[in-house]
Amino acid sequence: MKNVIACLIVCLIAAFPPRARAAEEKPTIVLVHGAFADASSWNRVTAILREQGYPVVAVANPLRSVGGDAAYLGDLLDALHRPVVLVGHSYGGLVIGETALAGRDIRALVFVAAFAAAPGETAAGLSARAPGSTLGQALDTPVGLAGGGVDLYIRQEAFGEQFAADLPAEAALSMAASQRPVTEAALNEPARQATWRQRPSWFIYGDQDRNIPPSVLGFMADRAGSKRTIVMEGASHVVMVSHPRVVAGLIAEAAQGR
Numbered sequence: 636m637k638n639v640i641a642c643l644i645v646c647l648i649a650a651f652p653p654r655a656r657a658a659e660e661k662p663t664i665v666l667v668h669g670a671f672a673d674a675s676s677w678n679r680v681t682a683i684l685r686e687q688g689y690p691v692v693a694v695a696n697p698l699r700s701v702g703g704d705a706a707y708l709g710d711l712l713d714a715l716h717r718p719v720v721l722v723g724h725s726y727g728g729l730v731i732g733e734t735a736l737a738g739r740d741i742r743a744l745v746f747v748a749a750f751a752a753a754p755g756e757t758a759a760g761l762s763a764r765a766p767g768s769t770l771g772q773a774l775d776t777p778v779g780l781a782g783g784g785v786d787l788y789i790r791q792e793a794f795g796e797q798f799a800a801d802l803p804a805e806a807a808l809s810m811a812a813s814q815r816p817v818t819e820a821a822l823n824e825p826a827r828q829a830t831w832r833q834r835p836s837w838f839i840y841g842d843q844d845r846n847i848p849p850s851v852l853g854f855m856a857d858r859a860g861s862k863r864t865i866v867m868e869g870a871s872h873v874v875m876v877s878h879p880r881v882v883a884g885l886i887a888e889a890a891q892g893r
Contacts, residue, residue: 666693667696667708667731668727669723679875680883694707698821732752743835744889748875767851799871802877840853
């Protein structure tokens with residue numbers, strides 16, 4: 636019997652070599668895009684993380700309301716049944732910060748040019764905390780919604796300079812054409828929770844961000860006790876598109892708990 640058990644153990648080790656077992660133990664990286672972007676904004680980061688053996692899910696964030704979007708994300712996390720690292724871009728930071736911890740194995744948070752709001756704070760209010768955001772003047776005419784409220788878009792001709800100034804013109808134009816609108820109400824809805832107070836957080840942003848003033852991004856990183864903050868020189872609001880390898884590297888660092 637002992638020989639049979641020993642043989643089974645050897646067979647299991649052979650079937651699941653150390654590299655495969657290590658890959659299985661890696662948390663799932665859940666990427667949450669922000670306003671005026673979509674899940675494809677994570678494509679280059681996703682490819683790099685997958686090469687490193689991380690399971691990745693790029694969420695289609697509804698951009699309807701902070702509470703509703705966080706509930707949508709929570710449903711996804713509950714369905715995954717495994718440890719996760721939550722990564723939010725811009726408004727997506729509000730959404731990951733709002734995600735309840737009960738019963739969810741959230742290992743770390745990564746804020747990519749993102750809001751890390753305290754309860755009572757809004758995206759609009761934080762952006763106005765210091766001079767530097769030019770988003771308001773770049774917005775297009777609001778689109779009225781049948782159920783009430785309005786959707787906001789960035790004018791396509793202003794998108795590159797406002798949102799993606801460090802990308803090639805053609806790439807910025809493509810992003811402008813496929814941008815996802817956010818409701819005005821979502822940008823003015825107060826946060827109710829601050830998951831970053833209970834989980835370790837990492838931050839990265841560009842010093843040429845025109846949506847959220849870099850000084851405000853730095854303030855939020857410091858307040859959250861960021862494990863490491865990277866400020867990319869010359870980077871725009873879409874630092875994950877212009878510097879995917881650096882962003883992926885920071886996410887991997889967070890996943891490893893370093």
